[in-house]
Amino acid sequence: MKLYHALCNVGKFRTSFDFGGREVAHWFPGHMAKGLKQMRANLKSVDCIIEIHDARIPFSGRNPAFQETLDVKPHMLILNKMDLADTSKEQIILKKLQRNGVKNVLFTDCLKQRDDNVKKLVPMVVDIIKSNPRFNRDENTNYCLMAIGVPNVGKSSLINSLRRTYLKKEISILGRASRVGGEPGITKALLTRIQVCERPIIHLLDTPGVLPPKIESVETGMKLALCGTILDHLVGEEIIADYLLYSLNRLGEFSYVEKYNLQEPSDDIQYVLKRIAVKLGKTQRVKAITGVGNITITVPNCSAAAYDLIRAFRKGELGQVMLD
Numbered sequence: 001m002k003l004y005h006a007l008c009n010v011g012k013f014r015t016s017f018d019f020g021g022r023e024v025a026h027w028f029p030g031h032m033a034k035g036l037k038q039m040r041a042n043l044k045s046v047d048c049i050i051e052i053h054d055a056r057i058p059f060s061g062r063n064p065a066f067q068e069t070l071d072v073k074p075h076m077l078i079l080n081k082m083d084l085a086d087t088s089k090e091q092i093i094l095k096k097l098q099r100n101g102v103k104n105v106l107f108t109d110c111l112k113q114r115d116d117n118v119k120k121l122v123p124m125v126v127d128i129i130k131s132n133p134r135f136n137r138d139e140n141t142n143y144c145l146m147a148i149g150v151p152n153v154g155k156s157s158l159i160n161s162l163r164r165t166y167l168k169k170e171i172s173i174l175g176r177a178s179r180v181g182g183e184p185g186i187t188k189a190l191l192t193r194i195q196v197c198e199r200p201i202i203h204l205l206d207t208p209g210v211l212p213p214k215i216e217s218v219e220t221g222m223k224l225a226l227c228g229t230i231l232d233h234l235v236g237e238e239i240i241a242d243y244l245l246y247s248l249n250r251l252g253e254f255s256y257v258e259k260y261n262l263q264e265p266s267d268d269i270q271y272v273l274k275r276i277a278v279k280l281g282k283t284q285r286v287k288a289i290t291g292v293g294n295i296t297i298t299v300p301n302c303s304a305a306a307y308d309l310i311r312a313f314r315k316g317e318l319g320q321v322m323l324d
Helices: 002-010 030-041 064-070 087-099 116-130 155-166 218-226 237-250 255-259 269-280 302-314
Strands: 048-054 075-080 105-107 143-148 192-197 202-206 283-290 293-300
Touching: 048 116, 048 155, 075 116, 075 155, 087 105, 105 116, 116 143, 116 155, 143 155, 155 192, 155 202, 218 237, 237 255, 237 269, 237 302, 255 302, 269 293, 269 302
Parallel strands: 048 075, 048 143, 075 105, 143 202
Antiparallel strands: 192 202, 283 293
16 A cells, blocks of 8 residues: 555656756856867877767756867767666667767776776777778877867776776876866866876876856756756755656656655655665754744754765665666
8 A cells, every 4th residue: 555655745846847947057167168279279280089988877968069169070878887877778868979979989987997898999980080080190090089078078087997908007195097076176286197008008187067058058057067967056955866866766766755755756866865865864053033033953964965865866876767
């Protein structure tokens, strides 16, 4: 009876998300604009563009400003963080991308110690380069790639994974070629040249993550924010958490119920956040004004609970999902 009641409630959940007239902040810092300019200026020395994107949003949020760059150089799309995505839809994604003109696609998990798909990257890239004219670089036997993408999709992790695979460099203070982090904007240096393979000799230009100056829609912006591409505070942790709850319920992914000891799935973000805060001991003391004076009371810290829920999603603790 309890299960039947829970399923009845799920049928009443939101079928669309009310953004309430909100606008996702357009996050285009100075180093991004400068980075895009530098990328275009260095295309002559590049044999192939490696675009990295989050596998959970294979279509949303790819920067259209890159299109001008991609049109003049061979291009490969890496859909990273495949361990967090619902890869049962891989063939559907590949077919849709192919209809959009994107033929060279590879799914990767660059944080995995040994990713077989990363091993496929160099042979695929070499074949792509050899099947296209190199013009002024025709006699050069070394190859140069450029890694591009929006922030926090794993460009630096890909570089480290390539070095680990082809140069036997371990992830350590000395071996880590590129700094990685869990929030956008870690890579700010412009066009750092890093060797990633010895046979053949391949260098890769690491670039800062660049968002489009104007995100195409509020929902696209929310997906980017949920995947950690836009800094949380620019959108708001609680609205991101609410969109996450809506998305999980829409996809029928209710693992959050067991993780946070809820009685059943819920469509009420405030209820969910309060329960999470109580479970984790995330509370705060606030002053309340009463008719007989001020008193201090303890209330659930919903902001801290929202952050924990979002972080659990980004770590894959709430199931493998596809937001697109």
